[in-house]
Amino acid sequence: MNAASARATAIGLDTLDRRIVNRLQDGFPVSERPYAAVAAELGTDEATLIARLQALLDAGILSRFGPMYHAERLGGGLTLAAMAVAPADFERVAGQVNAFPEVAHNYARDHELNMWFVLATETPRRIAAVIREIERVTGYAVYNMPKKEEFFVGLKFTV
């Protein structure tokens, strides 16, 4: 048992929950009765799978269940941005940055560039405008680091 499965057990996930979490990170069928199909794979029934999935979402173990979109192919803009914010200003700037609906997530990291956030916009052109607006509101420069190349990995947390 790895650390994650021990943790999963500690927070009350049983073997079926863990198998559901692992299986549903590998994709989901697009067919008439997809829950029934996955339930059969896992040796359970449709109603149980749906109930467990609802509970995992309610408990915040899963943040989402559905399609993961490819922002650029959908016509949107996406970038990673960073700022070097003085410690005394950090809370104010974090609040201002997070208030932008285009900010998808935001992490404090231990570096001179200490605030890192992802911007997702309706169009690629909007990225520059949002960055200018964040700079204006906060008074700090924003470093824009869009991806130039992606090396594909399988994103999966086994529990």
Place this chain on the structure above:
Amino acid sequence: MDMNSPQQRFGRTELRVPLSEADFALVGAIQGGLPLVPRPFAQLAAQTGESEEAVIGRLRSLLERGVIKRMGAVVRHRELGYGANAMVVWDVPDDQVGELGRCLSRFEFITLCYRRPRQGAEWPYNLFCMIHGRDREAVEGKVRQLVQCCRLESIPHALLFSRRRFKQRGARYHDAAQRETVIS
């Protein structure tokens, strides 16, 4: 597709795929998540005014065209015991980025791996990856393993551990969908 095989996707990723009004309507209907009912695509069909069969066909097409990367669950890794996450960044000579990116992406604990632009002297790093682990020591051990396996001894790097997560949500595209529908 073997999800663990390293695969360079540059080129295809930059292209916007032409979508119909019905495609955008479905993207909007499903963005909050897949309905937790026995026939979720029938429920979506009722919202968009199509048949269940048409919705299934449309979703399969969006998957084939790569507009939807995958269907499934997103895990909150912190809640599941992956308590430390670090952005690990490398200052790689430009002509070696491809080779090293492919080497890094082969490790199962690397959850993202991108080439990004340097930012002058303040930020010389051009290869970014994310590593999740139980704690700092676990992540640092994984970085040592990478250095050894991918021969990165001479490549400057930095580990940026996250201190706090302020905000995490999926990007939402409903507004984009509306606007595009109006334009097209």
